[in-house]
Amino acid sequence: MTAPLPKPAAVLDTNVLLDWLVFGDAQGRRLGEAVTAGRLHWAASPAMEDEMAEVLRRGLPPPWEDAGRGWRDAWRRHADLRPQPAPDLARPRCRDADDQKFVDFAVVHRVRWLISRDKALLALRRRLRPLGVAVVTPDEWLAHEPPVA
Numbered sequence: 001m002t003a004p005l006p007k008p009a010a011v012l013d014t015n016v017l018l019d020w021l022v023f024g025d026a027q028g029r030r031l032g033e034a035v036t037a038g039r040l041h042w043a044a045s046p047a048m049e050d051e052m053a054e055v056l057r058r059g060l061p062p063p064w065e066d067a068g069r070g071w072r073d074a075w076r077r078h079a080d081l082r083p084q085p086a087p088d089l090a091r092p093r094c095r096d097a098d099d100q101k102f103v104d105f106a107v108v109h110r111v112r113w114l115i116s117r118d119k120a121l122l123a124l125r126r127r128l129r130p131l132g133v134a135v136v137t138p139d140e141w142l143a144h145e146p147p148v149a
Contacts, residue, residue, distance in 0.1 A: 005080065009041040010113040011106045013099070013121060014051050016138055021071040022060065027138040031115070034145060035078050043111055045084035047101045049075060082109055092127040096120035106133045115141050 012020070012031065019028030020035075034040035052071065084101060085108035092107075094100045099121050106114045106128070114121060114128070114135045125135045 005043050005082070005109055005111065006041045007112065009043045009080075009109075009111045010115050010141070011044065011048075011102050011111050012042055013102055013114070013116040013118055014048070014055055015117055016115050017052055017071075018055070019138070021074050022056070027142065030142055031138055032074075039145065042079050043082055043105070043109055044075070044079040045082055045101065045105050047084040048105070049079070049081075051098070051101070085109075092124050092131075094120050094124060103128070107131050113141060 016028070016031065019025045020032040021028075031040070035042045052075070056071065082105070085104045087100065087104060091104055094103050096118070099118060102114055102116070102121060103124060105111065110132055112132070112134060114133055115138055116122060116135065117137050121135055122137070128135055
């Protein structure tokens with residue numbers, strides 16, 4: 001059995017990770033700083049890592065063509081890799097089957113936040129809240145993070 005996740009823990013969907021590890025936008029940098037400083041515990045699975053690799057394998061538009069090269073180093077340093085749970089039809093279903101891995105992982109591993117801008121994941125907010133998972137946008141999470149001293 002896997003040890004419980006430290007709190008507070010979050011799942012970061014692929015687009016949020018791209019914002020942090022590749023595009024370096026303001027939200028992404030702030031979330032990345034929270035992870036690297038230990039204010040946010042990033043939990044992930046090999047299936048999530050595979051999705052990130054597949055997105056980057058397809059290529060990035062200029063000027064980010066080379067920006068994705070260091071993502072795996074950051075992943076290895078900062079992601080708490082946990083097993084991807086088997087699908088279970090009793091869990092809330094995401095209308096985008098590719099995003100179901102985030103839902104399943106968050107519920108099974110009792111992750112506090114699923115941080116995403118994806119409309120299919122955000123549509124599950126009310127159904128995941130009673131299971132202990134808050135689906136929030138990066139802006140929403142950052143608005144509630146205590147300021148850094």
